[in-house]
Amino acid sequence: MNDARLSRLREQMPELLLKTDPADLEFYGRDWTRRWQPAPLAIAFPADSAAVQAIVRWAVREQVGLVPSGGRTGLSGGAVAARGELVLSFERMNRVLDFDPVDRTLTVQPGLVLESLQAAALQHGLIYPVDFAARGSCSIGGNIATNAGGIRVIRYGNTREWIAGLKVVTGSGELLDLNRGLIKNSSGYDLRQLLIGAEGTLGLVVEATVRLTDPPPPSNVMVFAVPAMEALMEVFAACRRRLSLSAFEFFTDRALEHVLRHGAQNPFAQISPFYLVAEFDAGSEAHEAAALGVFEECLDQGWVNDGVISQSSAQAAALWRLREGITESLAALKPYKNDISVRISQIPRFMQAMREIFEREYPDYDIVWFGHIGDGNLHINVIRPDGVGDEAFIAECERVTALLSATLARFGGSISAEHGIGLVKKKYLEGTRSAAEIAVMRGIRQVLDPHGILNPGKVFDVEA
Template sequence: MSAPLARLHQQLPQLVLRTDDDSRQHYGLDWTRYYQPAPLAVALPATVAEVQGIVRWAREHRVALVPSGGRTGLSGGAVAASGELVVSFERMNRIGDFDRVARTVQCEAGVVTAALQQYASGKGLYYPVDFASSGSSQLGGNIATNAGGIKVIRYGMTREWVAGLSVVTGTGELLELNRGLAKNNTGYDFRHLFIGSEGTLGFVVGACMKLTLPPPPQAVLLLALPALADVMRVFEVFREGVSLSAYEFFSDQALGHVLARGQLAAPFEVRAPFYVLLELDDPMHSGDDSALKLFERCLEQGWVLDGVLSQSAQQAQQLWAYRESISESITPYTPYKNDIAVTISRVPAFIASLDALLAANYPDFEVIWYGHIGDGNLHINVLKPPALALAAFRDACEQVNEQVFALVRDFGGSMSAEHGVGLLKRDYLPVSRSAQEIEMMQGIKKVFDPDGIMNPGKLLP
């Protein structure tokens, strides 16, 4: 054990510290596969006081700190590749005080998303932020990246569900932000600075999370479409006629990778170029036939080729599996991911331009399209050919990035809709932020993290 680590152990004798190679590899990397983890060690605090002690030690010894939650990020935000100390919050996973009147609950940073969802259900309430990684992602990471997921069009991003935050800054101070208040008009709301800050200002150690009433019983409608342009036509029709909780889309290539795993049967007898998945209030429960009428209208227009409506909760879950299995099914291909967004009204024109650009620039690569298109968010995944070296593949993708992001800029969009910026997209931040904004962001970081030890190299150029 190095002298600084020995000093940390002396100062915090109850702190769990791991220095073995397996732990350093495991905790030093998120779902991004373009970096080799090389952390100094891994700290697993169990209390806020231990987190504060870690930060004060890091300031004294000039050691960089990298936060670690469920490590499900896709932008390298939780990567420790340069001798940093990883701070894992998995032991701080307690759910505390519940306020039934306010519909809020106190959670530590390491609470797994699915655990909060289950807790809310047990209280007759609902936590709506959801995504494929909900079984392993943690609230601290969700808050640090302002995670979105599959139900943004009805419930918004994580930001909407944070009533209060407990954070430890880069100076080791504990700040209690907003304290769960519904109304608090007393100047700057630092809570919203920390949401989406990717651990660069300080560490989220706890949160007061909002809950809500459960939605009516939901059904899932999976539709087969002949063309990419029809995706938004169908969205406009259904959004006007029914209450949507989710509107997802994916290409036939994406479905092909899901089916190749052999766990799901093809949803339709004849494959189609594109598919959309809608989650909506169950027509069988409400007795409302609006969804069926809208489906028939889309069929008549030629925008839809086929469809299936879930008849049970189990079938709804099976239909969701076609969408939620995509990321896992393409992971072996080391995909290069772009997570971009434009305003919903500009999606059709943007898709047309982007489709032409990708076809021209990636003729030899397989490109997988999917995303939460009902909120303007597209996930573009370029798959690495087996024979191509990883470095050469990444270089090829980043050359095309310049054109993709120029298009995003022209449409006034975001180069990172929900995955964060991290290491992978850091140098592209000027696509979505002006020079003046970036300068101000750097100034804000210096206020909360004057020594630059909090997740350095992430988010900010």
């Protein structure tokens, strides 16, 4: 490829690995969304933060947008390069740099895959507790960019809580060394926290120091079959009252059908409309009695009509698969994904309101609900009916997403709980953030990316 800007980049950084093969442009130009045709200028693979700074300076001179790229497992198009951007892949910056046993921190490069980070922590007898199904592919840099949440937020919080230090390169090419692993630091604005969840629009993460913690006690998994939506949060309250929860998840009969078709085992003889997965501390007789007590209470109250509790770690994994296998089981169907949150106190009324909207607007659609109901986060996947084209399907979904967004605004919820805004939810940001908030965000983006080169077009447009 003989683009003059690329030639100059090659000249200025002869050691930089660049790829421009059409297959690479296609592969690195997209994430797990499939709505945009990848069209990056090239893919750059910097080896260190100095190279990232040099690329940023080149991008400023040439006015080329930069799309930071990790495992590209994102579901909001945050890593899509469809407009001639340079994809800045962190694949070669994927090392563990340091472990400190006193601070109990790992310092890592942004391209490190989450599962590798978790394994590195375990080697030292500690855990990095943020976890979700994409662990084998997603990178810690992407986790930071979206403030990834996942399945154990109820106990451990989001990625935000586990980042003790961040090195980032701003849109001016400055390297900022933020917080440096300190536990307490009240010396000016916490730019580290500002960068987390900014989807690469305020700076490029080139290094992160993550906190680790002690492994949890042994746990059990219990799956409840729930006959009525109204009972879901009653079961949650009962579990939270008597168990020490590490996860509390939800899915529907529609989700179960998809995941069973993909090889999961159904532990129940009968189909129920709703299912809940509770993971909780176990390992003692008192724990077992509490779990049994919760189950009996839920049965007595009519909140559940069946349940199963894991008797081994293999069975726990099989039960988890019912919930964690859903996204994969739907992938080939290219569902339209919603990733919303409300306060957990609002879940029952919000679900009722949404169900009414879906029954009215999508009477014939297959709607798959699942998610992290214990922290107020629901995933609502809409399956494309046979015979409906991609564009017509997305247009129809976006019509309903506008209703969803209005309903979320009424409930004080969020259009993106953990996937980020990216490109997919950009037009709905105004349902979650006020005009005044967006104006502040725009001003902040101008400060950190004055030349408009960091993931341009993502989250919101720079011009009002």
